[in-house]
Amino acid sequence: MALGPRLDLRQSQSLVMTPQLQQAIKLLALSNLEVEAFIAEEIEKNPLLEAGGGEAGERDEAPGADEVFDGDGFDGDGIRSDGFDEDGPTADRLVEAGDALADAPLDVDYTAETFHHDSAADSPRGMDGSLGMDGVAGGGVDEGRGLDDYATATLSLHDHLTAQAGELLDGFELAIAARIIDLIDEAGYFEGQTFEIAQALDVPLFHVERVLGVIQTLDPTGVGARSLAECIALQAKEADRYDPAMAKLIDNLDLLARGAIPQLRRLCGVDEEDMADMIRELRDYDPKPGLRFGGEPPAPVTPDIFVRRTGGGWAIELNAATLPRLIVNRAYYAELSGGPQDKGSKAWLGECLASANWLVKALDQRARTIVKVAREIVKQQEAFFLHGVEHLRPLTLKAVADAIGMHESTISRVTSNKYLMCERGLHELKYFFTSGVAAADGGDAVSAEAVKSQIAKLIAAEGDDILSDDKLVELLKDKGFDLARRTVAKYREAIGLGSSVQRRRQRAMKAA
Template sequence: MSLAPRLDLRQTQSLVMTPQLQQAIRLLALSNLEIEAYLAEEIEKNPLLEAGGDDSAGNAEDLPERADERSDPASADELLISGSGTGEAALDVDLDTESFHHDSAADSIGGLDGGLGLAGTASGGVPEDGPDLAALSSSDTSLADHLLAQAGTAVDGTDMFIAAHLIDQIDETGYLTVPLLDTANRLGVPLARIEAVLAIIQTFDPTGVGARSLAECLALQAREADRYDPCMAALIDNLDLVARGDLARLKRICGVDDEDMADMIRELRDYDPKPGCRYGGEPAAAVVPDVFVGRRKGGWAVEINSATLPRLLVDRTYYAELSSGRQDKAAKSWLSDCLASANWLVKALDQRQRTIVKVASEIVKQQEGFFLRGVAHLRPMTLKQVADAIDMHESTVSRVTSNKYLSCARGLFELKYFFTSAIQSADGGEAVSANAVKSALKALIAAEDPKKILSDDTLVDMLRAQGFDIARRTVAKYREAMGIGSSVQRRRQKALEGVA
C-alpha cells in the first residue's frame, strides 16, 4: 500500500439539507395554530409577504407572473426539480437528528368547518361565535393574589410580612409546602408567631387553604361547616381506614352506628381535598381540529381546517414598485432573495396541506370501520402501513400526525389515536386494535355488579369469550392505563359509595 499523496475521483450520492428543505420539514410537523404564529414572524421579516383576505386577493392575482414563477398548484409537486430541495419527496426525509417541539396552546377557535356542513358550530360542537374561554376558568385571580387581598384586611405590620411569606409557600392546590420551623428560622421570629399568622390564613377563603396535610385540610372544612365533633375528628384522623373501606373498624373507633357512619362519610365526600385549584389555574386550552372528516355519498370528505390557517400572499405590486426604482447590487440581491423566499414559503404551505390531507385520507380509508361503527371496530395500524400505502417515509407520516387533531361525527381525536398495536383474535381471525380491547374492558368493568366485582382473571375469560386473546398481565396494564383500580380497590370504593 502506497503512502505517497495522490489525487482520487469519487462519485457519491448525498442528500443536501438546504435551509428551505429544513424549513419545509419543520412546517410539516407544526399544527395549524403553530403555523399561524410562524407566519406572523415571517411576515414581519419579509416585506413581500402579507396575510391575504377577501379584499387583498386581487392584489396578488391580477398581476402577470414572471415566466419562472408558476401559480399552478400542481407545481408544488415539482419542488424538488433542479435541486431546489422542495416538494413532497423532499419532505419525505428521515431526519433522526431533528427535533420538533409542539408546545403552543390553542388560543383561538375557528367558526369554519372546511365546507363540511358544520358551519353552525365551531370545532368541537361549540356555539358559532366560539366558546367563552374566560368562563372555562373559575377565576382570573391567582390563589396568591386572592389570599394577599384577604391578608391586607386581616393583619398588618410584621404579621403582614409573615403572612406574605407564608402565602408564597402555598402551592396551587392550597397546601403549605414548607415546615413552619424553617420559616421561623429564616425570618428570625418565634415559631408561635408563625403559627398564629398561619391560623389567621387558614380562616381565609377558600376554606381549607394553608393546610399542611389532607387531614388538616378536611378538618378546617369540617370546622367551617360546624361538623367537627369528636366522631368526625376520629374519622379524619383515620383516613387510611377510610381509603381501605374498613367500615367495621371505623365504627368502633368513632363510636357510631351504621346510619351515623353513612352521614359522616357522605359529609367527608363533599369536602374539597384541593381547595386552591379553583383559583389561579390557566384557562383551559381549546383543542382546534386541523382536519375535518365528513360523510358524503359514496365516500368521505377530508379537508383542512382553513379557519386557523391564514392565507399567505406574495405582494407582487410592491415588488414591481421596488424593482422599477434605482437599486445597487446589494439591494437588488436582497429583493430577489425576499421574492424567492416568499414564493418558496407559499409553495411549501401548499405542499404541507396536500400531505396532511393525503395522510388523513389514508387513515380514514384504513379505519373506516371506526368512523362508521365506533371504537370496537378500530383496526390495528402502524405508521409503516400508512407510509407504504401513500408511498412516503414513516418519519413523514409521524410528523404529519404529531400534535394534529381530526374532527368527525364521533368527536375530536388526535391523529396518533388511530395508530394502535394488534391483539390476536381468540378464534384465529383478524387481529384487533388495543383501543378496541380497552373499550371492551372498560365496558365490562362499568357494568359489573357492586356485590360481585370482577377479578382480572374473570375479565380475561370474558374478553376471550368476546374474541380477544389477551393475557392477565395485559388486562392489568390496560386497566391501570385507564385509571381503573384493582378488584380490591373497586370493591372498597363500591362499599363506600353504598354506605354514602
C-alpha cells in the same frame, strides 16, 4: 508510498439541511394554530408576504384543501381545481428538491371560481365550514361561558390569597405571609417547612406558625393545609362539624380508603346511620380547594382536519378557519425592484422573494401531505368511522408510509399535534395508530383501543357481581379477544378503572 501534501478531486452527493429545508420539516410537525402564529412572524419579517386575498395574476397563495374518495378509494383527480391532486409533489419530494430560489408561482388557476372561496365550506356542497361538524361533541367551541367565568379564571390563587393577607396583616407578618403563599401549590397545600421560613427570615418560629394559621382562615376554606387530613379538618371546623367523632374519622382516612367501615364505627363510637352521615359530609368537602383558582382556563383543542361521511364516500377538509391564506405580493416586489437601489438592497429583496416563494410552496405541500395522510388513515380505519371504537384496527406509521409512498418520519411529523374531527368525536391523529391484540379464533388482530372499550363496557355493566381480572379474561375470550390476565390489568388501569377489590370497596362506601 511517499507521504506529502497533495490535491484530490472527489464527487459525492449529499442532502444539505438548508434553513429552507429545516423550515419545511418544522412546518409538518406544527398544528394549524402554530402555523398561524408562524405565518404572523414571517409576515412581520418579510415585506412581500401578506395575509388575505389579492388580484389574480399578481399574487401566489397557499390554499386550503379538501378531498373526497368513494367507498373503494379516493378520486384520482382530486376534489377542486385548487385542491391537491394525486399526482402533486409530496413533502418528501419538496425536501429532496430544496429549490427556494426559483421564482415560479404555484400552478393554480387564479381565475377559477373555486379560488374565491376559502375552503370547501363555501362550495355549493352545503358544507358549513366544519364539514357539518358543529354539533359534534369536542369540537373545541367554548360556549356558555360568561364574563364572570373569565374574570374568576384570570385570578390566580396566589393573587387571591395575597389580597386577603394584605387586609389582615402588615409589617414583617405580611412578609412572612408572602413567603408562605409562594410555597402553596395550585391545589392549595402548603409545601414548605415553617422552621425553614423562620431561619430564612430570621424570625421566631411561633410568628411563622401564627401567620400560617391566619392564612388557613382565608378563602377558599382548607387552603394552606399541610396534608389532606388537615385540609378536611379546616373545612369541617368552618362548617362547625368538627366534633370528636368527625375528628377521629378524619385522622383515619386511610381506613376509609380501604373500606374498613366497621372498624371506623368502633373508633368513632357511632352507629351505622351516623357513620353514613359523616361519610356524606366528607364527600361535600373539597380535597383540592385551590384548583378553583387555576388561572387561565385551558385552551380548547381546535381540530386541524374535518372528516364527514357523504353520499359518495368521505369528505376530508383542512380547517381553513385556523389556516390563513398567505400571499406573495408581486406587485410590490416589481415596484421595489424597479426603483433605484444599491447592490445590498437588491440582494436583500431577492432573498425576501426567494423566502416568500419557498414558504408558500412549503405550506402548500404541508397541506397536501396532511390531507394525503388523513385520507389514508380514513381508508385504513373506515370501520371505525362507520361503527365506532370497537372496530378500530391495528395500524402503524410504516403501514401508512408504505401505502402513500412517503418516509415513516414524515408520517410521524404529520400526525404530531394534529386533531381530526368526525362524527365519532375529536381525536388526535396518533389515536388511530394502535398496537394489535391477537384474536382468540386466529382471525385478524384487533386494536388495543377496541379491547379497552370492551373492558370498560363489561365493568360498567357488572352490577353487584364485581368482575375480577380473571373473569374479565374469560368474558373477553368469549368475545374473541385472547388476552393474558396481566394484559387485562394493564388495559384496565390505563382507562382509570380500579381492581375488583377497589371497586367493591367503593360500592360499599356508596351504600353506607
